[in-house]
Amino acid sequence: MQKINIPLKDSYDCFVGEDLLKISGEIIKDLSKAEKIMIVSDDVVFSLYGETLKDSLKKSGFITDSFVFKNGEKQKNLDTVRNLLSKMIDFNMTRTDIVVALGGGVVGDLAGFTASIFKRGIKYVQIPTTLLAAVDSSVGGKTGVDFSGLKNQVGAFCQPLAVICDTKTFDTLPYKQYICGAAEVIKYGVISDSKLFYSLKETPIKENYENIVSTCIKIKRDYVLKDEFDLGDRMFLNFGHTIGHAVESLAGFSLTHGESIAVGMAIISSKAAEKGFCEEYVKTDIISLLEKYDLPVSTDIKKEKIAEAVSQDKKTKGDTLSLIVPVKIGECKIENIKKREIKDWI
Ligand SMILES: NC(=O)c1ccc[n+]([C@@H]2O[C@H](COP(=O)([O-])OP(=O)(O)OC[C@H]3O[C@@H](n4cnc5c(N)ncnc54)[C@H](O)[C@@H]3O)[C@@H](O)[C@H]2O)c1
Ligand SMILES: [Zn+2]
Known part of the structure; x- marks a missing residue:
């Protein structure tokens, strides 16, 4: 495993290696006092890796819920944000709880943006499962959704708490x-x-x-x-x-x-x-x-x-x-x- 620090004001680490999904609970536990975690993912990724992530988070003592939407850029919009916010309210999340984005750039951008506005901003973790998300969208803190037919028109700069890149997940990429x-x-x-x-x-x-x-x-x-x-x-x-x-x-x-x-x-x-x-x-x-x-x-x-x-x-x-x-x-x-x-x- 390699650990790359991003020394911004909100400094964070990117963990890169095989089979990290299984220990993601432990990694997050070291970084956060959260009780609850909302896993955000799309249907394809969740069906492949949702259970492994959930198990790992539960083993580390977190209470989890999940929000899964249909895969694809089309869902990267404010309606999905609204639905996710409702689910976070129903799950009674507090400002110390966190969101974990499990998926490609669509999931990461949407989950990160929603975290950045929920109760004026809570922490989120990126778990990129596409090569593109790993090398590009999960690092740098740009989050957001498409609006009015234009890409990434609504969003926020908000750095994640950590990036956990399990390179094993790339094996199932089309x-x-x-x-x-x-x-x-x-x-x-x-x-x-x-x-x-x-x-x-x-x-x-x-x-x-x-x-x-x-x-x-x-x-x-x-x-x-x-x-x-x-x-x-x-x-x-x-x-x-x-x-x-x-x-x-x-x-x-x-x-x-x-x-x-x-x-x-x-x-x-x-x-x-x-x-x-x-x-x-x-x-x-x-x-x-x-x-x-x-x-x-x-x-x-x-x-x-x-x-x-x-x-x-x-x-x-x-x-x-x-x-x-x-x-x-x-x-x-x-x-x-x-x-x-x-x-x-x-
Ligand atoms: N925030 C940034 O700085 C930044 C930078 C570049 C791109 N982006 C955004 O990223 C998005 C594109 O990201 P993307 O290419 O990851 O798209 P994506 O999230 O739509 O993923 C592509 C497809 O791959 C599937 N998938 C994901 N991981 C998989 C896996 N491990 N195995 C099998 N299938 C898998 C998904 O279900 C989806 O159908 C765009 O919305 C773009 O605007 C953001
Ligand atoms: Zn690009």
């Missing part, structure tokens, strides 16, 4: 979910760690979960420490995402998030090489690694459509866009461009 997480792992390699990047070629992620997840968490931690509230440096984590988000929505969500950002990373890297920001091998290495993980590196969607969607992205402010551009493997730079110039980057 292949698409695995490669979706792989895209984020590759992203970390490109923006800050060439050793990680090239190791992914030699050893498949699934054969080295503990080390790879721990490395990614450390990289994310360093960006979060520089920029807890996502006002500057965290921007590097958006490598491939500006174009990726546009591709994701234009593809009518037929591509997963990971597949879309893979296309985004491939497009930006090709243009970076063409424009002389990096050498040709940087593009070739990025594209061949994405392909190794069966991720797409191009799209049929017309360049003009992507450009239009990028400039209409509500996340971008004013007339400028900040693109994250690879300089070499393990290093990127921020390139500020005018929105109308985005066509030249696709």
Whole structure:
């Protein structure tokens, strides 16, 4: 097991290793005086891992209840938050009790946000069960739900009490979910760690979960420490995402998030090489690694459509866009461009 500390004001540890679910009760007992724990999960994850978690929490003396909703992004909304809040009230939870999120990013974002507003904020623990949630959403304290057809419009920055990542749970991930997480792992390699990047070629992620997840968490931690509230440096984590988000929505969500950002990373890297920001091998290495993980590196969607969607992205402010551009493997730079110039980057 590896333990990574995130030394923010509310400092917390991320525990990464095999079979941690079985000892999650003990880990939480060391950190909290809670009597009651509300387990939040989706139907798929709960049916696989709910009992193991419940048993472990009960063995450590906690009284548990569970709130299980249908899996999928569609449920990441205020109605589900409201239902969860009602269940927490019925369970007579106090301010010292806690919520445990067992699942992927949807569960983590929703449970974390609900915890952050229940009785003005109670603690929550993340137990990520997707590779994406382990390396990305469970660390950094961004919580929230979708609203009015837009992603993550309502939320809060709220750091968890702990992150417990049982890498054994990834064994049941559908292949698409695995490669979706792989895209984020590759992203970390490109923006800050060439050793990680090239190791992914030699050893498949699934054969080295503990080390790879721990490395990614450390990289994310360093960006979060520089920029807890996502006002500057965290921007590097958006490598491939500006174009990726546009591709994701234009593809009518037929591509997963990971597949879309893979296309985004491939497009930006090709243009970076063409424009002389990096050498040709940087593009070739990025594209061949994405392909190794069966991720797409191009799209049929017309360049003009992507450009239009990028400039209409509500996340971008004013007339400028900040693109994250690879300089070499393990290093990127921020390139500020005018929105109308985005066509030249696709
Ligand atoms: N908070 C952040 O910083 C942050 C960062 C990135 C993404 N996100 C959010 O994360 C969400 C995407 O996360 P995700 O990809 O984990 O999606 P998800 O939570 O929807 O999980 C994907 C699917 O995998 C299933 N699943 C989960 N774990 C499983 C397991 N171990 N075995 C079998 N099936 C399993 C789920 O039931 C679901 O159907 C999005 O809502 C996104 O906005 C948040
Ligand atoms: Zn992403």
